[in-house]
């Protein structure tokens with residue numbers, strides 16, 4: 228008998244909860260509308276209002292997308308077309324451990340702004356567009372690849388920054404390509420100094436032995452074709468150290484796909 232009052236008080240309680248929840252949803256909706264009106268999306272680069280994707284048309288036009296002709300090995304754009312299979316001087320003088328590298332854009336002003344917004348200002352909303360451009364630039368690499376591997380941060384740096392920008396770009400490429408992202412296989416076992424301001428030789432020794440795989444992770448990459456994902460390629464020392472660790476674990480091939488790369492030759 229005493230179940231009835233209990234169940235009716237429950238039903239009153241649940242009706243009150245439902246009404247409160249409806250109020251809250253309406254309020255959230257209204258405040259979101261108010262925010263949409265008050266805060267139009269601004270271009271990440273020039274802060275002008277923009278519709279959609281984070282970069283206005285003028286800044287988009289200033290992004291320097293890397294198109295052929297470029298070095299088939301390193302993806303460095305050529306000033307003129309030297310014919311098929313001609314390598315860049317860089318690829319001949321300093322051949323990296325990875326097989327091929329591709330980048331969506333040159334690392335210039337607008338590209339730097341995008342990378343910094345993603346990396347230091349939590350603009351994860353930029354990752355889908357950046358990942359789309361990367362998937363387009365790296366389609367040869369992604370064709371037949373088994374796994375995407377983001378360049379890992381050391382846990383101490385990951386804490387400070389809250390998320391790994393390479394992982395965010397990797398997830399966007401995963402959605403584009405259907406190739407699985409595995410951020411758990413390659414580990415940064417040693418915190419390294421920032422590479423900024425170091426010479427090529429210093430950069431290489433700074434990251435030597437910084438990356439490792441567990442025995443379980445090694446079994447996951449053995450015989451697999453991998454694509455390493457990062458935001459920027461400068462000298463390639465970090466990516467080279469990652470590729471070496473993956474090749475030691477018997478990956479069949481390692482390619483590199485970045486958002487932007489430093490290019491010395493004029494646009």
Ligand SMILES: [Zn+2]
Pocket residue numbers: 270271272273274275282283284285286287
């Ligand atoms: Zn702009």
